[in-house]
Amino acid sequence: MDSATSEKSIIALDSWLQTPAGSYVRAWEQSRLDELTADIFGYNAVQIGTPQIDALAASRMPHKWLADTVPHPTEVTTGRPVALTLDGTELPFASQSLDLVVLPHVLEYAAEPHQVLREVERVLIPEGQLIICGFNPASLWGLRNVRGRVTGNRYLPPAELISMPRIKDWLKLLNMGVSHSHFGCYAPACRTEHWLARYAFMDRAGARWWPYFGAVYMVQAIKRVKGMRLIGPAWSKKTAKAPVAVPATNKHRKHG
Template sequence: MDSATSEKSIIALDSWLQTPAGAYVRAWEQQLLDELTADIFGFNALQIGTPQIDALAASRMPHRWLAETRAQGGAAPAGRAVTLTFDAGELPFASQSLDLVVLPHVLEFAAEPHQVLREVERVLIPEGQLIICGFNPASLWGLRQVTARVTGAHYLPEAGEFISMPRIKDWLKLLNMGVSHSHFGCYAPACRTEPWLARYAFMDRAGTRWWPYFGAVYLVQAIKRVKGMRLIGPAWSKKSAKAPVAVPAANKHREGTDSERQETIASQ
């Protein structure tokens, strides 16, 4: 995917997120992101792209930034300030400076998704966390997108390269990023109107139980692992056994002196 195609696809995603199906996806992702980010602690958090979703709304970190790629200029909704605009493949942050990075639908519309992940791994501190949102190609929506190559009736933005969760996990593993949580959601068929999406609301409850891996969207949470480092628990977690009390050197000397005196008396 070249930069021109990437720009067009991002603009198409911005428009799609305003549709009833887009609102359906945003609602599910917003709720889950609020639950996850509220329990991630640190100082510096960054959201890249998709400003229609406030991925850091529930974060407790004191420093939170919303950044857009250059192709997304001016896409932020009213009331949200864009802090930075840059190329997602070259993040303007020092190495090991961020505690949390969120990528909502960035990799599938990026010209070089591998480079984006490499940059994210670089700027995360050890044990820093990454959250990725994406469309699931192994879903009813993904099937609709495949058939659209023949019919021309695309449901999702046409130029997006939708990446499966197993593939995302493989990429993360190569970067020493360990997946801690994964979630699927939005099980309704590819409907375009709100009434029809509402009719299939029961599928969200059934899908979570009966076909959990076929949700239209997924969320992956990963932690940056550094070889040779591990968290150490409190020193008082385990009480050490009492060591035997050593005899002071002065006592040993006294014992030797007493025995010598006894031998001298006996010899007399």
């Protein structure tokens, strides 16, 4: 996928997110992101792409920014201003300057997803965290999308869907340890709100019986640095007791 095609696909994704299926995805991702980001502490957080989702709404970090990869007036529909437009392969942040980066549906629409991850790893501080949202190719939606390539009737905007195991392999190569992963949205690929509601029971059943086949997934990873170990609070450590010295007179008496 070249850069021009990538930009068109991102704009198509923005429109798709306003559809009933897109609202279904946004609701699940917003709920899960609120749960994850509320427990991540630090100072600086950045969301890149998909401004229709407020990925940092529940974050308690003092400095939060929304960035996008294409220049369009999304703040008109989202109500949130886009702080800057950037190239995901060359992030305009200093190395080791961010505590949290969120990539909602960025990698599958990126021309160079590997380079995007390398840049994210560069700008994260040690023990900084990354959250990735993506469409699952091993799902009913993924199968519908494959069929749509042949018939020309796509369900999702054109994208190179990336599986969660593949994402985990890429993260492992960058010394990023996966801490949590989630799947969601188990309803079939319906286009209307009525039919999506009819299949709402599948969200409960799917999470229990076929958990890895949700239409979307979320991966949370931590930047690991070799040779670095976090030190816990002093009160959590047990103070070592000094050995009791034996008086010299006792030693002589013993030998005698």
